[in-house]
Amino acid sequence: MSDTRLLDTGTVPERFARGWHCLGLVDAFRDGLPHAVEAFGGKLVVWADSQGEIKVLDGYCRHMGGDLTQGTVKGDEIACPFHDWRWGGDGKCKAIPYARRVPLRARTQTYPTVIRNGQVLVWHDVEGGQADMEILPPELEGVGTDRYTDWTWEVIDVPNAHCREIVDNVVDMAHFFYIHFAFPTNFRNVFEGHMATQFMESTGRPDMAGEGYGDEDLILKSEATYYGPSYMINWLETDYKGFLTKVILVNCHIPTGPNSFKLQYGLCVEKPEGLDDKTARYIGKKYSDMFGDGFLQDVAIWLNKAPVQNPLLCEEDGPVYQLRRWYEQFYVDKADIVAEMTDRFEFEVDTTRANENWRAEVEENLARKAAEDAANAQTVEKTPEPAESS
Amino acid sequence: MPSFVPLSPDTVEDQRRYTRARLVEVACLDCLAKVGVKKNSEHHTSIQWSGQALKQCQEFARMSDAPDGRSVHAACPRLAASIEAAVREGEINIGAEDGY
Structure with missing residues (x-):
């Protein structure tokens, strides 16, 4: 037998994870129009009823398959553009304007919906189990009040990768140096x-100033928790040249197909004392752009990498296998969840050696850059001024 | 129903190697909760709890009684001290085998 190690690409699951998934900011759905959200291998229709309550149904009419997302909100119901069948948020057909009566079996797929922290969360479970209110993400105290800026919100389409790729980041210490240009000095996981x-x-890499999190003056203290398979809240304390900011970043995703997902992120900033709203919003936008760049750097990797079921790890790597064991609980029947998927597990990465080596690498890069800059300056001095062209 | 299915039997062995191999049982000196511990280096620690150990941990029980409940991130200082003691006693081998 050969000692060559082979990648086990495995097979992706046929189902989508059980749990709460975020569809976006609630205000985006309250304009009286039906909205289409690609999710779970199909399309959902999202609208607000006359009370402003958000309703979510499967996007296709059970009559002849009309696209409800192209329909009209009439009263509390969504009306199909094909034959005007009216569907209520409870999944029942409420009226067929041209019919004597509505067939008894006129029920469509509903998605239990909760508004949390100004965001729409829907429950997805292929087994059709009751929405589990016990495992909703926590309410963020003060968010939605004057203490915080409004949520920013961005969506990135990832057409060719399984959403487990983004969840893997939870344990990926070293990618913060290579992809996001930061030194992770402390790194710990708990499942x-x-x-x-x-x-x-972490602190930024001085040889990457201005790119990713690569700003020497930026110190991040980050605590990020996935509440279920797809919704992460990241509490960040940022220290930029002694200016402290508290940022709450939500990083969530919706699987759109067996090997594709939509990555969504939004953040709000605790308004610093004595700062006007405009400046606070500006700071929020800056951080949103920074994390957005970071996600795009991740996406570029995912779109080109191979799926791998058997990652080969070194001592400085985080607990990928344990994280995936935890993640598996959302893909098996509830009855098939075993203790080791949910049992508490703690892991502290030893970042000492990694940071020593990375510091040395960055010093070399800076020295090389300084030498190049000096050489360029000399060439410029020696080159005669070009003659004016006109 | 299977979810992420490996195609090679070697992957199952990898899963065992990375999650269960070399775990040393350590009992908390205070509440006697038993956990599995692995240390690849001085600063690295891997702690595998069981449901029973979690129930037994007095420190976690106290944290859970607090108004805000227990934060998942908080570690038990008594267990950490117990692990340090086990390392001092030479009960836990420090070092990675085969690069991990």
Whole structure:
């Protein structure tokens, strides 16, 4: 037998994860129009009823398959553009304007919906189980009040990768140096029940100033928890040249197909004392752009990498296998969840050696750059001024 | 129903190697909760709890009684001290085998 190690690409699951999934900011759905959200291998229709309550149904009419997302909101119901069948948020057909009566079996797929922290969350479960209110993400105290800026919200389409790729980031210490240009100095994970947490402290790489998190003056203290398979809250304390900011970043995704997903992120900033709203919003936008760039760097990797069921790890890597064991609980029948998927697990990465080596690498890069800059300056001095062209 | 299915039997062995191999049982010196511990280096620690150990941990029980409940991120300081003691006693081998 050969000693060559082979990648096991495995097979992707046929189902989508059980749990709460975020569809976006609630205000985006309250304009009286039906909205289409690609999700779980199909399309959902989302609208607000006359009370402003958000309703979510499968996007296709059970009559002749009309696209409800192209229909009209009439009163509390969504009306199909094909034959005007009216569907209520409870999944029942309420009226067929041209019919004597509505067939008894006129029920469509509903998605239990909760508004949390100004965001729409829907429950997805292929087994059709009751929405589990016990495992909703926590309410963020003060968010939605004057203490915080409004949520920013961005969506990135990832057409050719399984959403487990983004969840893997929870344990991926070293990618913060290579992909996001930061030194992760402290790195720790805890998994328990439906939660997976990453604790990290990092500073920016001085040789990458201005790119990603690569700003020497930026110190991040980050605590991020996945509440279920797809919704992460990241509490960040940022220190930029002594200016402290508290940022709450939500990083969530919706699977759109067996090997595709939509990545969504939004953040709000605790308004610093004595700062006007405009400046606070500006700071929020800056951080949103920074994390957005970071996600795009991740996406570029995912779109080109191979799926791997058997990652080969070194001592400085985080607990990928344990994280995936935790993640598996959302893909098996509830009755098939075994203790080791949900049992508490703690892991502290030893970042000492990695940071020593990375510091040396960055010093070399800076020295090389300084030498190049000096050489360029000399060439410029020696080159005669070009003659004016006109 | 299977979810992420490996195609090679070697992957199952990898899963065992990375999650269960070399875990040393350590009992908390205070509440006697038993966990599995692995240390690849001085600063690295891997702690595998069981449901029973979690129930037994007095420190976690106290944290759970607090108004805000227990944060999943918080570690048990008594267990950490117990692990340090086990390392001092030479009960836990420090070091990675085969690069992990």
